[in-house]
Amino acid sequence: MFKKMGVYALACALLFAFFIPGIFLFKDVMQSNTTGLKTSGFNTLLIFRIGVLANGNLVYYSTGSAGEAVDAPVATNGSYVGGTALANKIKSFKIGATSISRVEISLVSHDTTFQNIRELINENGTGSDTVLYKNFGALKTAWNLDAFNNDDESVYDVPSTLSFAKMLGMIEYSYSITPYTNLNFWANVQDQINTAVPGLLDRAYLQTYDGGAGNNPGTWQNTLGMKVIPIVWVTNDSKPSQGSTAAQAQEKFANWYSQYAVAGGGYWNDYDIEKMGSSYTSYGSGLTSVFQEKTGESPPVSM
Numbered sequence: 001m002f003k004k005m006g007v008y009a010l011a012c013a014l015l016f017a018f019f020i021p022g023i024f025l026f027k028d029v030m031q032s033n034t035t036g037l038k039t040s041g042f043n044t045l046l047i048f049r050i051g052v053l054a055n056g057n058l059v060y061y062s063t064g065s066a067g068e069a070v071d072a073p074v075a076t077n078g079s080y081v082g083g084t085a086l087a088n089k090i091k092s093f094k095i096g097a098t099s100i101s102r103v104e105i106s107l108v109s110h111d112t113t114f115q116n117i118r119e120l121i122n123e124n125g126t127g128s129d130t131v132l133y134k135n136f137g138a139l140k141t142a143w144n145l146d147a148f149n150n151d152d153e154s155v156y157d158v159p160s161t162l163s164f165a166k167m168l169g170m171i172e173y174s175y176s177i178t179p180y181t182n183l184n185f186w187a188n189v190q191d192q193i194n195t196a197v198p199g200l201l202d203r204a205y206l207q208t209y210d211g212g213a214g215n216n217p218g219t220w221q222n223t224l225g226m227k228v229i230p231i232v233w234v235t236n237d238s239k240p241s242q243g244s245t246a247a248q249a250q251e252k253f254a255n256w257y258s259q260y261a262v263a264g265g266g267y268w269n270d271y272d273i274e275k276m277g278s279s280y281t282s283y284g285s286g287l288t289s290v291f292q293e294k295t296g297e298s299p300p301v302s303m
């Protein structure tokens with residue numbers, strides 16, 4: 001079995017049982033550096049982003065190399081329609097020489113996604129015969145997904161958030177959040193979701209840049225009642241003041257780990273790493289060096 005798994009995967013499995021190094025995929029997964037993402041020490045990829053249309057159908061919205069919008073319908077009327085190439089690409093993240101063990105899809109309120117979810121649930125509920133249920137089920141199967149990531153930044157409707165989380169739990173998604181503000185809403189959601197289905201909401205990523213620049217991981221952990229995974233924005237030419245080099249990020253992670261014993265760390269986002277010619281290896285080791293040192297595990301061996 002060890003031989004089949006490969007030394008690389010085995011070492012990663014041992015190492016990554018202890019902490020969470022993640023990265024958000026803002027760039028179209030068909031155009032980004034798959035090898036860089038799989039072999040730089042990350043164990044979690046968050047695909048940014050899936051939109052929910054008013055009729056419950058799902059679209060993958062991302063950004064191409066030249067900054068162009070990439071919009072691909074992926075689930076329609078209960079069936080996967082995103083194509084084999086895209087499905088194979090996403091499934092490949094967890095296959096072969098890789099440190100990735102968890103792939104999440106992120107939904108954000110830059111569009112009407114969370115309003116649509118609220119309307120769909122208010123009208124037809126979350127039964128297994130609804131288009132919402134069937135589309136999320138079809139996407140999970142087609143992409144071999146592990147978790148759903150809630151990045152609601154404006155709607156903040158507790159009842160539909162709870163119903164939707166329970167529905168995703170029925171389809172066997174794990175559930176995570178990526179707040180930047182509104183701590184009381186998220187603490188309430190954490191409490192209600194995990195009271196209804198213990199352990200369903202298992203990760204809280206925390207934005208520490210831009211609107212969330214003032215966030216203190218210790219304060220969030222205390223109020224949320226769970227460990228957080230602070231997210232840092234990599235070097236970027238859109239808001240340079242919000243960017244961190246790999247060395248600066250490493251220093252932040254080290255401080256947060258020693259002060260608050262955070263559960264890991266991560267980055268926003270791969271598009272900027274590639275656009276700015278930065279190194280996945282350096283950003284990856286900004287995480288592994290901090291958390292691995294603390295857990296006393298040896299680094300993953302390369303193939």
Ligand SMILES: *[C@@H]1O[C@H](CO)[C@@H](O)[C@H](O)[C@H]1NC(C)=O
Nearest residue numbers: 033035036037040279280281
């Ligand atoms: C992809 O990332 C790896 C690891 O950082 C790097 O060695 C490689 O040069 C990158 N490939 C491209 C095409 O940029």
Ligand SMILES: *[C@@H]1O[C@H](CO)[C@@H](O)[C@H](O)[C@H]1NC(C)=O
Nearest residue numbers: 055076077078079129131134
């Ligand atoms: C949606 O799927 C149902 C059941 O598979 C089918 O009866 C219906 O015609 C489909 N509707 C559309 C618009 O494709």
Ligand SMILES: *[C@@H]1O[C@H](CO)[C@@H](O)[C@H](O)[C@H]1NC(C)=O
Nearest residue numbers: 054055056119120123124131
């Ligand atoms: C609710 O279900 C009915 C019956 O299947 C359907 O006609 C209607 O479009 C659904 N509403 C929404 C918002 O999807």
Ligand SMILES: CC(=O)N[C@H]1CO[C@H](CO)[C@@H](O)[C@@H]1O
Nearest residue numbers: 026067236237238239269272
């Ligand atoms: C994630 C993000 O907002 N990236 C931005 C970084 O800067 C470039 C250039 O301004 C933008 O095109 C990206 O959208």
